[in-house]
Amino acid sequence: MIKFQLQLPIIVALNMNMVIVIQCTDQVGLVAKISGLLANESYNILSMQEHVDKAENLFFMRLEVNKQSAASVLEEKLRELLPEGALIKVNPDAVKKVIVMVTKEYHCLADILIRNYFKTLGASVQCVIGNYTNLEDICKRFDVPFYHVPYEGPHPESEQRVLNVIDQYQYDYIVLAKFMRILSPDFVRHFPKKIINIHHSFLPAFVGANPYKQAYERGVKLVGATAHFVTDELDEGPIIAQQIISADHSLTAADMMKAGKEIETAVLAKALKVVFDDRVFIYKNKTVVLE
Structure with missing residues (x-):
């Protein structure tokens, strides 16, 4: 090769x-x-x-x-x-430091790595942590450290291994770029208002796993994505950015998923931009975004 x-x-x-x-x-x-x-x-x-x-x-x-x-x-x-x-x-730091967590899907990570390479992300990617090795190669191509930490669920041992990696770096935020595992409340409490997630649905609809399948079965006419801060409640954290596109009966669940990936990438990029620009204020379970 x-x-x-x-x-x-x-x-x-x-x-x-x-x-x-x-x-x-x-x-x-x-x-x-x-x-x-x-x-x-x-x-x-x-x-x-x-x-x-x-x-x-x-x-x-x-x-x-x-x-x-x-x-x-x-x-x-x-x-x-x-x-x-x-x-x-x-005068907060103009360039934030971030740690990215991933599973297997590449689209959001690839966008982050390209923006990071060209210095247009508004942040510097310190490392990537993946619970599979699928995305290790693309990180190597962009000279970003990759750590494989198996993580099948919110188990103390798995989360401690992730924390051990994170502790090696300085960081302002942790970005879940399609990290498809649930983090425990104990893990989340280590990083208040610092974990940003991209959810493959227009919250509060279709929380949890397989949202495109849920949307397809429900016959929705809109497909969306939501970027939000992570809290103890699954997919219930303060919303930063959302976007939707039209859908109709001709779309299969696979079609919805393909369209959704494009939205996920765009919504996460927008959310990261406003957060890194210090334009997002959090209070209660809401945000004010001064764009």
Whole structure:
């Protein structure tokens, strides 16, 4: 068998702007206070997005400014200005670190690896963990470490082996790119708000296994995919992104699955982009996405 090495140009995007992310209790005049502080400190606001959840009395904001300074100093000044308990991030890492978990299906992983190679993912893939060896070769082609950890279910021994691999790396998020096994609540609790999953269905419909078979048997007219954060409840975590396409009686379960793979890839890519760009806020079991 002839092996080849990919020789592709590397594209690096440089961004010298600062990002400010705020979540706090809402009150009158917050936008004026924040923009006034930034003006007094000679920050030029390039973009500003905000949202208020009136029912929960919560305020969400994401800003980009074009002045570089000590993040800790600006954060302290914002903390003095904002309501008590405000969540503030100033200049979070522009390139996140991620660990990817897979089973056998390649489509989502391949998209991630290509974006990672061309530096357009917004993250750096630290390693890939697979419970089968099917996807080891593609990881080698992109020079990404692959670890085979057999995992047939949420057994303590299997999950400890996965944790042992993860502990070798720094990471911001864990991406389940078609990892077709259920993670135990104990495992999930190690990574609060850090595990992102792509589910092959338009949640909350057709949770669990074989959703395309379920959809086919139900005679649905739409096929979809959902990217969400993982919680203790199966397929019930905060939703980040969703997409659907039309279906009709002529489609078989196999046709639905083929169409679904394309949607899964697109939805996961969109979800990862907004998460890595610090555009997603989580509260209760919901998200606010400031695109």
